[in-house]
Amino acid sequence: MGLSGQKVTLRYTIAAEDFISAGEASSHVKKTLNKLGIRHELIKRFTIAMYEAEINTVIHASGGEAYVEITPEKLMVKISDNGPGIPDIEKAMMEGWSTAPEHIREMGFGAGMGLPNMKRYADDLAVESEVGVGTVVTITVYLS
């Protein structure tokens, strides 16, 4: 298996409040990228950013969907949900800012590092959100 000019796409459904299978989409993407022979450091950055977005969907929205596109130029994942939306994206991007409820914090999440971590590990991060409609997070890591 290798990337010889073609495009690989993957789709996942992320279940709401399901912390048992949370992270399975990111783990599957990691396995696929390893098989494709993508550089290790890029795989790690991409899948960590994707995991944070996946977990956010589990915690804050009623689940969502992940669409992954792998081309010779870049790794891209679009994670969309129909959750409550983010009223203030600037605030949400600040380290330590969290709206996660107590039971989520007890599990070790909700440290207010999700979006900051995505920004840290992605080459490009786009967050589009509308209150009451949902959020779409697009993470890109370039291969060249």
Next chain:
Amino acid sequence: MKVKTLVEELGMTLITGDGEKEITGIYACDLLSWVISHAKTGDLWVTVMNNVNIVAVASLAEVACIVLAEGVKADEQVVKKARENGVTLLGSSMPTAEIIIKSSKLI
């Protein structure tokens, strides 16, 4: 140092894995987003967090092993998922600081 050396030297319990992974550093934290962004590949990760999400975090952060400190027990789901994902899980009755101090002398 191999995981199995750490297990033998510090009297830990090897819960999952064959002990062959190489430990090259140490990281300790219970907040998963901190771990995933700050732990390095090959680190020994010390935590008292024992829910199933530690497995995905360990796998994506590529730590050498998870050490459950203070005698914290791994629940069945954690063990099952760790096996499925090839994540090495250890148990120790020592507190976090003691694990770090003693491990650092072996690495």
